[in-house]
Amino acid sequence: MENRYTDGTYLAANPGWHGEDSAWKLAHVRRALKGAGVAETHLKTVCDVGCGAGEAVKLWAKERPETAFYGYDVSPQALTLAAKDKPQNCVFRLGSVLRPEPCNVLLLLDVLEHILDWKEFFKKWTAQAGLIVVHMPLDLSVYARLRPSILKRERETVGHIHFFTARKFLRELDGLDMRVRHLHYTNKYVERPPQITRFISRAGMFIRRAAHRFLPRAWAAYWVGGYSLMLVLEKKTNPGTNCGAV
Template structure:
């Protein structure tokens, strides 16, 4: 079974019945933050791999008058998104690169590229489709995750992560694919999201203390963070 078939069948949905929609307000807030910080001017936003659509629905409240659309290949996630569709947010059960030729002001790729088998080809193909791209990429590679081993393998088995990054490797990947990095910041998923595992809750204080002392070192050693990136 290919990775794409995992999303097009019931396999991913059975393992992740909420499609992580409970994380959408938190992710949308970080997208809003990087947009405002860079004073972007835009009329539309497209999310590739929009899941159940809740990120776009949250952004529609933050940016009234902006057209938003989401593309999704998983029928189960699309059905949930379509049921919540409201003007000016639209959802499509389509492969963005194969079934659309439209150009957008901003394309969102939120926790997507780690699932794509040939992510370099994907990044190169999508580059010309918008003025700006906003990525959210989990930084799965850390000293503690490599020492324990099983966290990375669990991500592969349960949520379909095929590729694993740390800050420098994802920024270098984007540059190699022709992107210009405009801005980026860490997001603390293991600190800020609810329903964390016991081990993550135990690591909250060490992560906070180390992060206050040296952000890059804390992320690389202890993990628990993702990277929000604005590129063109």
């Protein structure tokens, strides 16, 4: 599965490596940590696994010069982008066989759905983390099941090989000995609406916005989709403190 990310195919399909979403995504990370009772001033080390072009890490590092930030990715093209204008407190490392530094917070933002054996990947990379922040797309919905082309597009354009509902993913996490310390839903399509010209896409967006406005988030995610989960996790057997382990 690394070929797509190492041979330039993914970069060709996504030339910005989703950097345009970084400020939005980072705002949700910080909201989640605040909701979990974590003070950013207590964070000494933050690791971002599958960091891509590293824009979220770089934005955060510029605001927190006292914190060490590490970004990891298998793609040399992504890390070439990440190296541009990086702050001094930000280090990027190439390779999938590395282990991260022991850290207060480990970020897995839109990563696990790309990994064939995501559970083993998760266990490996979270072994030395205090708290884990996960952003997981909820691709499975009633609407997506009625329109299989949606899942096909997610597989072909952004490389998703696993599809989840909120209940399914939370059940999997429980089996990995993880406790949810904070949870909220995000919806990029509503919060950062794309430019849409096709009638059927505009109709779908209208339905999503209506569901977002009138339904509880869990119901809207299940019925019409377009949502992701933003989670702060801790190990059941070794729960983190206010800033996790270092």
